[in-house]
Amino acid sequence: QEQLVESGGGSVQAGGSLRLSCVASGHALSGLCAGWVRQNPEKDREGVASIDVDGHTTYGDSVKGRFTISRDDTKNTLYLQMRFLEPEDTAMYYCATGNCSVVGGVVHLTPSTWGQGTQVTVSS
Numbered sequence: 001q002e003q004l005v006e007s008g009g010g011s012v013q014a015g016g017s018l019r020l021s022c023v024a025s026g027h028a029l030s031g032l033c034a035g036w037v038r039q040n041p042e043k044d045r046e047g048v049a050s051i052d053v054d055g056h057t058t059y060g061d062s063v064k065g066r067f068t069i070s071r072d073d074t075k076n077t078l079y080l081q082m083r084f085l086e087p088e089d090t091a092m093y094y095c096a097t098g099n100c101s102v103v104g105g106v107v108h109l110t111p112s113t114w115g116q117g118t119q120v121t122v123s124s
Contacts, residue, residue, distance in 0.1 A: 002026040002113045009118030022078040022095030030073035033100030035109040036080045038091035050109040058107040085122045092117040
């Protein structure tokens with residue numbers, strides 16, 4: 001059974017940092033596109049970052065320069081390093097894997113497997 005399990009969420013003050021991890025089981029992360037999506041009850045679901053099999057990355061405009069997505073296929077793990085966190089970053093963060101296309105240098109992830117989410121709360 002394919003599973004993704006996120007960890008690393010928590011509560012921090014504005015300006016702080018967190019690193020999220022997502023471990024894949026039941027399938028190999030290598031060969032798959034992967035990414036992070038966040039959902040705040042008061043906002044639409046938002047794509048945060050995506051990474052293709054060659055390491056090309058794309059970020060949402062609101063997190064560019066603050067967040068970094070990376071992958072370690074030897075550990076079957078996807079990461080999201082988040083710095084300079086803002087209250088607006090408060091959301092449930094989900095990792096996802098699937099296929100992707102790269103158009104104009106932008107990595108578009110089509111998710112087929114989702115994690116259960118990890119909550120990030122940023123206080124002002």
